[in-house]
Amino acid sequence: MTNFPDHFLFGASSSAFQIEGAWDEDGKGKTVADHNAFKRSHLQADSKVASDFYHRYQEDIALMKELGIKVYRFSISWARIIPGGDGDINQKGIDFYNKVIDCLIKHDIMPMVTLYHFDLPYALVEKYNGWEARACIYAFERYAKVCFEAFGDRVKYWQVHNEQNLMIRVDERMNITETDPWKADKIRAQMDYHMFLAHALAVNACHDLVIDGKVGPAVSSTCTYPSTNKPEDVWAAKLNDWFKTNYCLDIHFTGEYPGYYMRYLQERDIVPTMEDGDQALLKSAKMDYIAVNYYRTLSASYLPVDADHPIGSRAFRTNQVDFDQYGYFKDDKNSHLEASEYGAQIDPMGLRIVLNEYYQRYRLPMIVTENGLGAGDVLTEDKKVHDDYRIDYIRDHIKACALAIEDGVELFGYSPWAVMDILSSHQGFKKRYGFIYIDRDDHNLKQLERIKKDSFFWYQQVIKSNGADL
Secondary structure (H helix, E strand, O other): OOOOOOOOEEEEEOOHHHHOOOOOOOOOOOEHHHHHHHHOOOOOOOOOOOOOHHHHHHHHHHHHHHHOOOEEEEEOOHHHHOOOOOOOOOHHHHHHHHHHHHHHHHOOOEEEEEEEOOOOEHHHHHHHOHHHOOHHHHHHHHHHHHHHHHHOOOOOEEEEEEOHHHHOOOHHHHOOOOOOHHHHHHHHHHHHHHHHHHHHHHHHHHHHHOOOOEEEEEEEOOOEEEOOOOHHHHHHHHHHHHHHHHHHHHHHHHOOOOHHHHHHHHHHOOOOOOOOOHHHHHHHOOOOOEEEEOOOOEEEEEEOOEOOEOOOOOOOOOOOEEEHHHEEEEEEOOOOOOEOOOOOEOOHHHHHHHHHHHHHHHOOOEEEEEOOOOEOOOOOOOOOOOOHHHHHHHHHHHHHHHHHHHHOOOEEEEOOEOOOOOOEOOOEOOOEOOOEEEEOOOOOOOOOEEEEOHHHHHHHHHHHOOOOOO
């Protein structure tokens, strides 16, 4: 039997460009995701229709009510609110999200909103390459304030950027087209810095404008094991966590780059341009909680700097990152773990580890806002989806959450990915995560019928029992 605190928030998650569709309706502007579908549009579905939540939100929220979720974590599309990114406000966009929020509250589901989930307005890319320009910081601040003022009377929990620490490493999500690796990483470092400043401005605006508002980052968590007990491999594993995730949380928490990270930027000669007053801003913004996205763990080993691996040769751009004179760390396969059909190694213990580590480090409450298994679900002739593999995955990770709470972690919710099948940013509708099957293929919309999977009914019982029925 597993015990969770009273009022624990079992929920589910999604993001705007992956679920809404209606990519150019009612005044919405184009986003980076709409523009290049992350460079795979010829192979998979794009964002034009996605799961068609825009037209079916009432039906979908009724299904969420039936599922029993207490919280729905979703994102607002910046380009639906301000199509040009920093221009006129689109009232129809505000109206849509007002209807979604009101419908959720009518069904006793708490709305939890992410402001930015991989979908920068493309007009800002065309205007000044988005986050490379300092002007993007203030465009984002204005957008955040519009959202806080429009929705803050009902939405009390906010995330600023979804997975900035991961997003910044993926060229197409940042619209980095520079082919010279050093120049690309210099742009990347500047974009990262500007996003930290934008995050700080949004945190402060939330505290100013939203009564009882709570705001924080949603990070892609990283838990890395050393491939051996060699001290160099242990160090490499720690560096992998620090460079991929902890540096980001540290900046949000302290307002400063950690020493190891600044040394990296200096040795690469890619320290971002900073202005007077920036550090005071970063230090003033205090996150209220941490949203944790967790899918897998990694294993790392040490790789020394040598002629074949000079400093900076592959920094940031792959899973291999350099660290001055101490050499490189690289990801290795963990032979002790099974993997999904898409290669993600399945490790519930890793979730318990990261929850403990972040709580001990920052002493802030947390919620899991993404955790799930992507699989090629099969719809039977009688319209069933028997996804026992997803049930097993979610069950084991919920148990890991319960153990983390027993360890002393202040965890107030679990909102897995995703409430229904949505557009996967790399595999379209071949890779499915939801409790609800969306009957469409990458290039055949069919009727977009909603079909409850076996995992829907299982999770429904888990929520009814507050986690006791596992």
